[in-house]
Amino acid sequence: MKKVKVYVTLRESVLDPQGSAVMGALHSMNYKEVSDVRIGKFLELQIEESDRDLDTTVKEMCEKLLTNTVIEDYRYEVEEVAGK
Amino acid sequence: MKFAVIVFPGSNCDLDMYHAIKDELGEEVEYVWHDETDLSGFDGVLLPGGFSYGDYLRCGAISRFSNVMSEVVKAAEAGKPVLGVCNGFQVLTEAGLLPGALLRNKNLKFMCRTVGLKVENNETQFTSAYQKGEVIQIPIAHGEGNYFCDEETLARLKENNQIVFTYASENPNGSIEDIAGIINEKGNVLGMMPHPERAANDIMGGSDGLALFKSIVKQWRESHVSHA
Numbered sequence: 001m002k003k004v005k006v007y008v009t010l011r012e013s014v015l016d017p018q019g020s021a022v023m024g025a026l027h028s029m030n031y032k033e034v035s036d037v038r039i040g041k042f043l044e045l046q047i048e049e050s051d052r053d054l055d056t057t058v059k060e061m062c063e064k065l066l067t068n069t070v071i072e073d074y075r076y077e078v079e080e081v082a083g084k
Numbered sequence: 085m086k087f088a089v090i091v092f093p094g095s096n097c098d099l100d101m102y103h104a105i106k107d108e109l110g111e112e113v114e115y116v117w118h119d120e121t122d123l124s125g126f127d128g129v130l131l132p133g134g135f136s137y138g139d140y141l142r143c144g145a146i147s148r149f150s151n152v153m154s155e156v157v158k159a160a161e162a163g164k165p166v167l168g169v170c171n172g173f174q175v176l177t178e179a180g181l182l183p184g185a186l187l188r189n190k191n192l193k194f195m196c197r198t199v200g201l202k203v204e205n206n207e208t209q210f211t212s213a214y215q216k217g218e219v220i221q222i223p224i225a226h227g228e229g230n231y232f233c234d235e236e237t238l239a240r241l242k243e244n245n246q247i248v249f250t251y252a253s254e255n256p257n258g259s260i261e262d263i264a265g266i267i268n269e270k271g272n273v274l275g276m277m278p279h280p281e282r283a284a285n286d287i288m289g290g291s292d293g294l295a296l297f298k299s300i301v302k303q304w305r306e307s308h309v310s311h312a
Contacts (some may be wrong), residue, residue: 010187013231014187015187015190017188017189017190017192017258017274018188018192021192055218057263065141065145065146066141066143068142068178068185070177070183070184070185070232070233071185071187071232072232077160
């Protein structure tokens with residue numbers, strides 16, 4: 001069993017108004033050194049062993065459903081999960 | 085002409101759409117549940133607004149994989165008129181039937197009011213009953229209506245006259261080039277954030293949306309009348 005952590009963010013070319021609002025708040029709290037805030041999503045998938053290649057499957061899932069590649073970028077990490 | 089109004093779990097403008105077709109236009113219309121697998125008996129498909137699947141993950145992302153969506157794709161390929169309003173527009177972009185995507189409104193607020201819409205292209209089967217450049221009053225109600233596409237796509241939209249509606253005076257959501265509605269290259273799939281079905285009778289506060297549905301029916305009648 002694997003745990004796959006998927007991080008989704010808006011593409012750099014896409015404005016992130018939530019991120020801008022949060023950065024504004026941080027600046028008003030005197031954290032002026034913050035130069036950018038991007039807000040995204042974090043998904044955790046538990047994936048059983050199968051004959052399908054894990055990377056291929058995860059990329060497929062990300063590109064078909066988990067993200068919209070017109071506006072979002074993703075990256076993921078794979079962790080080993082100790083057997084139940 | 086017989087319309088299908090697709091109903092997803094969480095659709096909430098399906099009744100308004102049904103009413104506009106049945107009571108204002110006097111055409112045939114049926115609700116079609118999202119797990120149906122046949123749209124062959126219908127001449128046109130309407131994807132209503134709402135919050136299908138609670139907008140989970142992204143607006144339209146989950147609905148796009150409903151059974152009925154492969155039928156909607158078939159209907160679009162067959163050249164039948166397909167109209168997506170609000171959440172319906174979001175579903176059409178997620179399904180790849182229209183380019184681009186709808187982002188969160190720039191001001192992060194849910195915008196609910198009547199806006200002026202400029203008819204940029206009246207040479208479509210959805211807008212032939214309007215004048216080019218005419219400004220119509222149509223309600224909007226959305227939190228994710230900020231249309232976005234890359235520059236290449238935008239250039240193509242302009243070149244092919246695919247931008248059908250723009251916001252006339254104020255841009256309520258930050259959408260690129262004030263875009264409120266676009267059509268596919270073939271000219272039979274229209275997506276728009278504003279709600280023409282909510283402006284179908286003066287008693288609703290306005291009837292500027294009715295001409296959109298009349299345009300669809302007119303085109304259909306003209307292409308289905310026997311020339312014998």
